[in-house]
Amino acid sequence: MFEHLLNGFAVALLPTNLLIALAGCLVGTLIGVLPGLGPTATLAMLIPLVFSMPPATAMILLTSVYYGSMYGGSTTSILVNIPGESASVITTIDGHKMAMQGRAGSALAIAAIGSFIAGTFAVLMLTFVGAPIATYSLHFGPAEFFSLMVFGLCTVASLTGTNVAKSVITTCFGLMIATVGIDLVSGAARFTFGNPFLQDGIDFVVVAIGMFAFTEVIVTAREVREGVRPEIVKAEKVWIQWKEFVYSLPSILRGTVFGFLVGMLPGAGATLSTFIAYNLEKRICRHPERLGTGDIRGVANPESANNAASGASLVPLLTLGLPGGGATAVMLGALMMLDITPGPLMFQKHGAMIWALIASMYVGNALLLLLNWPLVNLFARVMSVPAKYLMPIVLVISTIGVWSLSYSEVDLVLTGAAGVLGYYLRKYKYPIEPLILGLILGGRMEQAYRQALIISRGSNWIFLEHPISLALLIAAALFLLLPTLLKKSKQFMAARETSVEAA
Amino acid sequence: MDTLRKAVTRTRVEGLVILLVALGYLWEAHNVPEFYQLPGVPGPTTFPRLLGIVFALAGLWLLVSPQELKVWKKAAGAPAAAQTPEPAPAAGRGLLRRIAAGWHFYVMWAVILAYLWAMPDLGFPLATFLLLVAFIFLLGETRWHVVLGLAAAATILIYVSFRMGLNVRLPLGILEAWFK
Numbered sequence: 001m002f003e004h005l006l007n008g009f010a011v012a013l014l015p016t017n018l019l020i021a022l023a024g025c026l027v028g029t030l031i032g033v034l035p036g037l038g039p040t041a042t043l044a045m046l047i048p049l050v051f052s053m054p055p056a057t058a059m060i061l062l063t064s065v066y067y068g069s070m071y072g073g074s075t076t077s078i079l080v081n082i083p084g085e086s087a088s089v090i091t092t093i094d095g096h097k098m099a100m101q102g103r104a105g106s107a108l109a110i111a112a113i114g115s116f117i118a119g120t121f122a123v124l125m126l127t128f129v130g131a132p133i134a135t136y137s138l139h140f141g142p143a144e145f146f147s148l149m150v151f152g153l154c155t156v157a158s159l160t161g162t163n164v165a166k167s168v169i170t171t172c173f174g175l176m177i178a179t180v181g182i183d184l185v186s187g188a189a190r191f192t193f194g195n196p197f198l199q200d201g202i203d204f205v206v207v208a209i210g211m212f213a214f215t216e217v218i219v220t221a222r223e224v225r226e227g228v229r230p231e232i233v234k235a236e237k238v239w240i241q242w243k244e245f246v247y248s249l250p251s252i253l254r255g256t257v258f259g260f261l262v263g264m265l266p267g268a269g270a271t272l273s274t275f276i277a278y279n280l281e282k283r284i285c286r287h288p289e290r291l292g293t294g295d296i297r298g299v300a301n302p303e304s305a306n307n308a309a310s311g312a313s314l315v316p317l318l319t320l321g322l323p324g325g326g327a328t329a330v331m332l333g334a335l336m337m338l339d340i341t342p343g344p345l346m347f348q349k350h351g352a353m354i355w356a357l358i359a360s361m362y363v364g365n366a367l368l369l370l371l372n373w374p375l376v377n378l379f380a381r382v383m384s385v386p387a388k389y390l391m392p393i394v395l396v397i398s399t400i401g402v403w404s405l406s407y408s409e410v411d412l413v414l415t416g417a418a419g420v421l422g423y424y425l426r427k428y429k430y431p432i433e434p435l436i437l438g439l440i441l442g443g444r445m446e447q448a449y450r451q452a453l454i455i456s457r458g459s460n461w462i463f464l465e466h467p468i469s470l471a472l473l474i475a476a477a478l479f480l481l482l483p484t485l486l487k488k489s490k491q492f493m494a495a496r497e498t499s500v501e502a503a
Numbered sequence: 504m505d506t507l508r509k510a511v512t513r514t515r516v517e518g519l520v521i522l523l524v525a526l527g528y529l530w531e532a533h534n535v536p537e538f539y540q541l542p543g544v545p546g547p548t549t550f551p552r553l554l555g556i557v558f559a560l561a562g563l564w565l566l567v568s569p570q571e572l573k574v575w576k577k578a579a580g581a582p583a584a585a586q587t588p589e590p591a592p593a594a595g596r597g598l599l600r601r602i603a604a605g606w607h608f609y610v611m612w613a614v615i616l617a618y619l620w621a622m623p624d625l626g627f628p629l630a631t632f633l634l635l636v637a638f639i640f641l642l643g644e645t646r647w648h649v650v651l652g653l654a655a656a657a658t659i660l661i662y663v664s665f666r667m668g669l670n671v672r673l674p675l676g677i678l679e680a681w682f683k
Contacts, residue, residue: 049669165564169521172558176528179554183547188539190547191531218611224642225607388642392635393657399619400661404671409623416619420612428513446550453545 005127008355012363017060017356020053021364024061025371028068032085033076033379037220037394039069039085040326040433041212045397047205047334048404055338056356062331063314063357064364067119070270070310071368074111074303075379078104087270087306090278094291094298101294109240110248110296111303112372118256118304119365122311125260126318127358130347134319137344142451143462147469147476149445152266152322153438154476159265159272160325160431164483167434170425174435177202178442185450197410204333204439206402206411210418211425211432212326213398217391218423224387248300251281255304263309266316269325270306277305311361318342318354323440326433333440341444518565525559607641614638626676632658 011017031037043062050058073085078095091111098107140148157167180191181201192198255277262273281301282288291298313324321343323329335342340350347354372379402415425432456462463469532551540546614637622630635654644650665671 048671165561165568169558169561169565172554172561175554176551176558179551183539186539186547188535188547190535190551191528214615218608218615221611221638221642222608388639388644389653391642392638393661395615395618395638396631396634396657396661399622400665400671400673403622403673404665407672412619412622416616419615423612428517449550449553450545453549458545 001127001131004351004355005359007352008357008359009362011056011352011356012060012360017057017360018363020057020061021064021360022367022371024064025068025071025364025367028065028070029072029075029368029372029379031065032069032072032074034385034390037216037390038212038326039066040208040330040436041216041398042069043327043330043334044205044208044212045394045401047330047337048401050334051337055335055340055350056353056360058334058338059331059353059357060360060364062334063361064367066327066331067307067310067361067364068368070306071112071115071372072379073306074115074299075108075372075376078107078111078299085270087274087310088302089271090274090302091299093278094293094295097292097294098296098299103294103296106240106244106296107299108376109373110244110252110300112369112376113240113245114248114252114255114300114304115307116365116369117252118259118306118308119311119368120362121256122260122263122308122314123358123361123365126311126315126361130315130319130354130358133315134344134347137320140344140468141466142448142455143466143469144472146445146448146452147463147466147472148320148322149441149448151472151476151479152316152324153434153441155266155479156325156434156437157431158479158482159269160433162429164480166430168480170430170432171434171438174438174440175442175445177207177435178439179446195410197408200406202414202439203405203411204330204436205405206415207418207439208326208330208333208436209398209402210415211422211436213394213401214415214419215422215426215432217395217398218419219426220387220391224391244296248297251285251297251301252304254281254284255301256308259305259308260312262305263312263324264315266313266322266324269313270309273305273309274302278302318346318357319344321346321444323437326436329433329437329440336440514565514568518562518567521562522559522566525555525562528558529555611638611641614641622676623674624676626678627673628658628662628678629676631661 012021027042028039031039031042042065046062046065050061053061069085070087073083073088074091074095077083077088077091078099081092081096081099083089083092095107095111098104153171157171158164160167178201180198182189182192182199189199258277258280259270259273262276263270278291278298278301281297282291285291285297310327313328316322316324317328317332319342321332321341323332332342340346340353399412399415402411405411422432424430425435452462453460463473529552532548532555535546535548540548614634618630618634625633632654635657636650639650639653644653662673666673
């Protein structure tokens with residue numbers, strides 16, 4: 001394995017890939033800093049760019065943007081009291097109070113250190129856990145895979161949004177969109193309404209850009225017209241005392257472990273992990289009453305948790321082909337466009353690429369630490385780029401993203417429709433991430449379903465007769481009931497709401 | 504109370520729409536010609552049928568779920584519950600007045616949709632310039648030299664970098680004649 005990893009480093013340290021990782025980290029940090037531009041929308045916009053790259057480089061770009069945004073989100077939480085990402089909402093509680101007390105420097109430093117430790121831990125786990133999980137899942141047949149995907153979709157549906165019925169609806173709608181086009185087995189044109197442009201199906205980038213990028217532009221535009229942007233606190237010197245570091249180290253470690261465990265679950269994602277980790281921290285740590293008053297542990301803990309979780313979400317993505325949320329779903333889509341189907345066979349078939357990706361994540365974490373330390377004030381100032389100039393440009397670049405897919409006018413019109421629908425869904429709290437997830441998984445899910453039915457000669461009982469499949473289906477059902485059981489937990493409900501808001 | 508009732512009604516209407524979409528979807532699946540179906544093998548409509556049924560059931564649930572009760576209970580518990588976060592509650596009476604209060608929001612969508620519709624024919628540079636002018640203005644920048652200058656600069660920069668740098672084919676549209 002170490003041989004693989006060393007080979008991976010050889011690829012990751014190629015000048016091009018290093019440059020791409022650096023650019024990705026920069027872009028990621030920037031979008032993390034900018035409220036109103038989330039990682040999912042940015043990744044969707046980057047997809048057309050990624051086409052011409054070798055797969056390893058493409059994945060390095062996408063992942064470095066992804067965890068860069070987790071890094072950048074904390075900066076604005078601390079300095080401006082506006083979380084750049086939903087995953088940094090918790091950080092504002094203690095982080096901004098620290099900034100008001102003149103301790104912004106320590107807060108930023110501990111956020112960077114915590115993220116670094118957590119990010120490195122997550123990659124380390126991915127290094128050791130990834131291949132065994134993939135090997136285990138090689139025993140999965142079509143029935144198990146179908147149930148696994150049902151499980152993944154159910155966890156996402158249960159953990160995002162305020163109403164499980166609404167999440168189920170958007171998931172199902174995503175799967176339905178995935179069935180549009182020519183059926184690859186029989187050649188039947190389905191749901192095309194005689195329109196030849198629909199025969200290829202509806203590209204997920206079209207829907208993702210419409211629903212994430214366009215709606216984000218409109219939502220931000222409304223905020224710009226209605227709200228005022230608060231003032232930025234300046235960090236004097238980003239440094240931390242040894243005493244503070246020792247004080248917050250246990251919180252970092254706890255945040256890292258909880259974040260990783262929660263992050264592995266499809267659908268939980270970085271946002272929920274911060275809520276859970278912070279909540280647990282309150283119960284476990286000494287002097288819990290200090291949390292919430294500008295305690296450094298209140299920054300260290302959630303910032304470690306969200307970075308560990310975003311690393312952890314790559315585990316099910318790379319080993320099982322199961323994305324956990326919007327951002328990883330877009331990555332999965334990108335991989336499939338590059339003709340790589342993530343799943344158990346990925347470590348065998350595309351081992352070189354995976355190890356290069358893992359190696360580049362070590363590099364990326366180090367880069368982020370080096371990058372953020374001196375530049376943190378500069379990044380914070382990016383916030384003052386007025387959204388009224390930025391948002392129209394985001395709009396144009398998103399449109400180019402859709403156009404460059406296949407130079408099709410129908411795609412543009414569909415994007416507009418997806419945007420309007422997406423805005424309605426967002427406004428009335430129908431979560432969008434399950435829809436994108438369903439759209440991306442739909443094809444493979446149908447394939448698994450049909451293969452399983454062929455094996456069982458048409459009997460649906462096959463999904464209950466195979467023990468792994470049965471266990472997954474039971475777990476899926478439990479997850480759908482979970483919100484009803486946990487309704488009393490205010491933290492949990494708040495976390496779900498935020499994950500909708502921030503999509 | 505009015506907003507609560509509205510929220511419930513909206514859910515009901517959504518449920519109805521979802522149910523209708525599901526039925527249309529199932530009907531369309533039913534219309535896939537028979538000869539694609541091989542006997543004994545799951546065909547192109549097996550999976551869609553499953554989806555359509557789940558979708559219809561979920562829509563039905565929205566339509567009949569005992570939401571009123573919950574909503575009324577909630578209202579009794581917390582009278583000032585922020586059920587619908589309408590941005591401008593003062594102007595919330597009457598559809599016309601609401602549209603008038605949020606006119607720029609509707610215009611924004613209209614501008615975006617018009618851009619997506621007309622871009623291939625009008626050409627990227629011209630359409631983008633118009634979009635940027637309209638959008639920057641709608642977002643509250645009223646100094647015309649800033650609006651026009653920024654829109655022109657951004658259009659040229661984006662066009663050049665995507666056309667030359669990344670080799671994306673962007674249509675010139677009606678400007679084509681000028682450049683030839």
